[in-house]
Amino acid sequence: xxxxxxxxxxxxxxxxxxxxxxxxxxxxxxxxxxxxxxxxxxxxxxxxxxxxxxxxxxxxxxxxxxxxxxxxxxxxxxxxxxxxxxxxxxxxxxxxxxxxxxxxxxxxxxxxxxxxxxxxxxxxxxxxxxxxxxxxxxxxxxxxxxxxxxxxxxxxxxxxxxxxxxxxxxxxxxxxxxxxxxxxxxxxxxxxxxxxxxxxxxxxxxxxxxxxxxxxxxxxxxxxxxxxxxxxxxxxxxxxxxxxxxxxxxxxxxxxxxxxxxxxxxxxxxxxxxxxxxxxxxxxxxxxxxxxxxxxxxxxxxxxxxxxxxxxx
Numbered sequence: 538x539x540x541x542x543x544x545x546x547x548x549x550x551x552x553x554x555x556x557x558x559x560x561x562x563x564x565x566x567x568x569x570x571x572x573x574x575x576x577x578x579x580x581x582x583x584x585x586x587x588x589x590x591x592x593x594x595x596x597x598x599x600x601x602x603x604x605x606x607x608x609x610x611x612x613x614x615x616x617x618x619x620x621x622x623x624x625x626x627x628x629x630x631x632x633x634x635x636x637x638x639x640x641x642x643x644x645x646x647x648x649x650x651x652x653x654x655x656x657x658x659x660x661x662x663x664x665x666x667x668x669x670x671x672x673x674x675x676x677x678x679x680x681x682x683x684x685x686x687x688x689x690x691x692x693x694x695x696x697x698x699x700x701x702x703x704x705x706x707x708x709x710x711x712x713x714x715x716x717x718x719x720x721x722x723x724x725x726x727x728x729x730x731x732x733x734x735x736x737x738x739x740x741x742x743x744x745x746x747x748x749x750x751x752x753x754x755x756x757x758x759x760x761x762x763x764x765x766x767x768x769x770x771x772x773x774x775x776x777x778x779x780x781x782x783x784x785x786x787x788x789x790x791x792x793x794x795x796x797x798x799x800x801x802x803x804x805x806x807x808x809x810x811x812x813x814x815x816x817x818x819x820x821x822x823x824x825x826x827x828x829x830x831x832x833x834x835x836x837x838x839x840x841x842x843x844x845x846x847x848x849x850x
Contacts, residue, residue, distance in 0.1 A: 583610075
């Protein structure tokens with residue numbers, strides 16, 4: 538990248554206060570067994586205690602069982618509240634009384650402190666397609682541009698605690714990056730080697746991905762890829778720009794035709810001179826060059842003129 542080329546905008550974000558810490562928790566199936574044991578055991582103790590009191594049996598056993606049954610059932614409910622199921626492509630951000638305790642990434646059933654809150658975060662790959670934005674390119678021409686970005690949550694703690702809504706944050710920052718890239722480059726290149734939106738798709742999309750990644754890094758988001766999905770002149774100037782492109786194409790084609798015709802004329806004169814077919818003075822050479830260029834460069838068929846005299850009569 539030369540000093541004259543636009544560069545990726547340097548976006549300074551505040552330093553993250555929280556970063557992801559992976560926790561595993563306890564095995565879920567044994568805790569599920571304890572949960573069922575507590576619930577069923579509590580219910581069984583309560584029923585047995587009530588039956589003992591109903592039979593007017595002496596001793597405190599019935600009262601103890603009635604008291605222990607609900608306690609055991611509440612313990613089972615607490616164990617049940619700690620069970621956490623994590624599906625593939627998801628993570629759970631665990632908080633205890635407002636403090637971040639860690640993130641569960643392993644899929645399956647685990648058990649954590651039942652007094653914690655566990656927020657579900659998707660770590661799947663997502664697509665976001667921007668709306669078609671009407672902006673001005675580096676030359677001031679109004680253009681329409683849209684892009685799609687493929688992204689994924691990489692740091693769940695940043696995604697939850699550093700921004701209010703990381704999905705909306707990615708959408709806004711992507712649109713901002715698209716507008717900045719559109720303003721930084723011309724739609725068409727005017728000089729050899731100059732980057733343009735239309736002719737340098739790989740380089741432009743690479744810099745678009747780099748700028749989006751810089752902007753959304755504070756939200757713990759990783760950019761997988763970005764692509765420009767729509768690029769065109771705005772309707773009010775599209776016809777004029779099309780005529781300019783057509784004129785440029787005609788000029789380029791004419792230039793190529795003239796260069797080829799001049800080469801063919803030079804080759805014809807050199808071969809005539811080498812084989813000594815005819816001796817031409819400067820005036821005859823000029824006439825021959827003129828006629829050949831008319832034949833080779835004309836866009837329509839030429840009508841031959843038979844000269845029955847000489848060049849001078």
